[in-house]
Amino acid sequence: MTAKQHELLSAFVDGELNSQELDELLSLMSTDDNAKADYQRYQLSSDVLKGYTNRSQPVDLTARISTALADEPVHQLAEQQTRKASVISLPDWFWKQTAGLAAAASIGALAVVGVFNQPQTTATPELAQVEQVQTQTAVAASPNRWTVGEQEVEDRLNNYLVDHNEYAGASGLFSYARVVSYGEE
Amino acid sequence: MRFLLHALLGLSLVLPVMVSAADNDEAVKMLERMTEAAKTLTYEGVFAYQSGKNMQSIRIYHRADARGELERLISLNGAAREVIRSNDMVTCINPEGKQVNVSRRPLGRGFPSDLPRRLNSATPFYDVNLGETDRIAGRKAHELVITPEDEYRYGYRLWVDAETYLLLKSELVGSDGEVLETFTFSSINTDVHIPEHKFKPQMSGEEMTWHRSEPEQPLNTANLSQEHHWRPAWLPEGFSQVAYQTRLRANNGADVEQRVYSDGLSSVSVFIEKIRARHSHLRGGSHVGAINAFGTIMQAHFVTVVGEVPAVTVEKIGNSISFADAQQ
Numbered sequence: 001m002t003a004k005q006h007e008l009l010s011a012f013v014d015g016e017l018n019s020q021e022l023d024e025l026l027s028l029m030s031t032d033d034n035a036k037a038d039y040q041r042y043q044l045s046s047d048v049l050k051g052y053t054n055r056s057q058p059v060d061l062t063a064r065i066s067t068a069l070a071d072e073p074v075h076q077l078a079e080q081q082t083r084k085a086s087v088i089s090l091p092d093w094f095w096k097q098t099a100g101l102a103a104a105a106s107i108g109a110l111a112v113v114g115v116f117n118q119p120q121t122t123a124t125p126e127l128a129q130v131e132q133v134q135t136q137t138a139v140a141a142s143p144n145r146w147t148v149g150e151q152e153v154e155d156r157l158n159n160y161l162v163d164h165n166e167y168a169g170a171s172g173l174f175s176y177a178r179v180v181s182y183g184e185e
Numbered sequence: 186m187r188f189l190l191h192a193l194l195g196l197s198l199v200l201p202v203m204v205s206a207a208d209n210d211e212a213v214k215m216l217e218r219m220t221e222a223a224k225t226l227t228y229e230g231v232f233a234y235q236s237g238k239n240m241q242s243i244r245i246y247h248r249a250d251a252r253g254e255l256e257r258l259i260s261l262n263g264a265a266r267e268v269i270r271s272n273d274m275v276t277c278i279n280p281e282g283k284q285v286n287v288s289r290r291p292l293g294r295g296f297p298s299d300l301p302r303r304l305n306s307a308t309p310f311y312d313v314n315l316g317e318t319d320r321i322a323g324r325k326a327h328e329l330v331i332t333p334e335d336e337y338r339y340g341y342r343l344w345v346d347a348e349t350y351l352l353l354k355s356e357l358v359g360s361d362g363e364v365l366e367t368f369t370f371s372s373i374n375t376d377v378h379i380p381e382h383k384f385k386p387q388m389s390g391e392e393m394t395w396h397r398s399e400p401e402q403p404l405n406t407a408n409l410s411q412e413h414h415w416r417p418a419w420l421p422e423g424f425s426q427v428a429y430q431t432r433l434r435a436n437n438g439a440d441v442e443q444r445v446y447s448d449g450l451s452s453v454s455v456f457i458e459k460i461r462a463r464h465s466h467l468r469g470g471s472h473v474g475a476i477n478a479f480g481t482i483m484q485a486h487f488v489t490v491v492g493e494v495p496a497v498t499v500e501k502i503g504n505s506i507s508f509a510d511a512q513q
């Protein structure tokens with residue numbers, strides 16, 4: 001398991017994933033059985049620590065989230081004006097459950113061991129559907145920001161944007177408008 | 186009589202060519218005056234920035250006097266983002282993220298004084314023509330139509346104030362004629378005194394996180410020797426390097442090298458950043474407005490191409506960059 005995937009998993013249990021990262025995690029879970037098994041062990045350990053012991057089977061939140069996403073096509077279409085609305089609008093139970101697990105994640109003893117080799121980009125049919133909606137969304141609303149998921153990458157690109165603007169050609173005096181209106185929809 | 190006929194015939198053949206050349210010259214002159222006006226005039230106004238379905242209103246203050254240039258842009262919708270440019274600094278304020286980024290500007294102005302020469306060097310790659318006379322923000326404006334000769338650059342339609350030569354409206358045009366970005370003044374005042382306090386940011390800096398990036402000492406020989414390592418093997422015809430600088434990035438201390446390539450009108454920056462720790466980076470293309478970026482990782486460096494050119498251009502440049510070992 002790469003450090004990044006580990007971060008992803010613990011952030012998920014903390015309820016701190018943004019929609020892009022959630023996509024990544026869901027994609028990972030649905031394409032890699034080892035990852036899934038590790039996740040389920042992780043989740044079960046968390047549940048035990050939190051006292052949710054009446055489950056004999058590990059609970060798989062990711063599958064339920066994927067299903068919930070796939071089952072909401074109408075909702076997704078209605079939300080197309082908002083970027084990534086299909087992922088943001090998770091059912092309430094999800095947030096309650098993940099919030100409940102937040103404390104468990106802070107216990108460092110929960111080490112997750114596993115080797116993840118599979119690329120995260122392969123998408124299952126359900127995920128393909130979600131991605132499709134997102135692509136449409138991007139065309140419809142095309143929010144004024146870099147289409148990258150991670151804050152770090154976005155920040156770096158923004159630094160570059162500022163540095164490049166000094167040399168932006170014919171738009172001349174207007175060029176910094178791109179920086180000033182960055183991220184507004 | 187016969188001689189006269191020949192002369193007339195000859196003239197009628199030459200005349201259209203001359204007219205078109207004169208038209209082009211006049212258009213290029215107007216471009217020069219426009220660039221000059223943006224730097225030397227003091228103006229205050231509100232303009233709209235439209236990209237796709239996004240529309241922003243932005244207020245701009247610009248003052249030019251003996252002390253140099255001072256400029257402030259502030260977003261009027263949503264988060265009150267600001268950019269303040271003084272002679273040597275660019276300060277970007279993001280009130281939502283409570284962040285202030287300050288970077289030192291390269292020596293002189295981004296587009297330097299050899300602009301006329303460079304604009305002339307651009308003309309083989311663009312068709313520059315005078316368009317109609319129009320009215321923008323209550324002012325009479327001349328339209329310039331700039332059409333690229335190949336698919337590696339965008340076209341422009343610029344509306345230039347007939348009186349002051351200030352750029353009043355600008356459209357960036359894609360290869361299929363689609364308008365990718367529009368900037369338009371809705372109101373502008375060029376006959377104005379702008380008091381000092383108008384250039385102060387709205388936010389007090391106390392709650393903000395400040396990031397500063399500083400240029401490195403030019404005498405850093407280690408970096409000078411690195412200077413020629415990174416090379417794009419491919420650039421659109423007419424593009425050449427117009428600037429080079431290195432900086433230390435504020436938040437992680439990483440070395441960032443920037444090379445700017447331009448054909449005189451469009452420009453592309455290549456950023457090379459040494460990877461300091463385990464980080465992720467853009468792989469492939471992304472864009473904001475009409476600015477395209479292409480990222481890749483090479484020899485433990487983030488390599489990123491950024492420019493107001495089509496996606497295919499940044500991608501082709503990005504894919505052609507190679508690292509040449511000093512020993513070779």
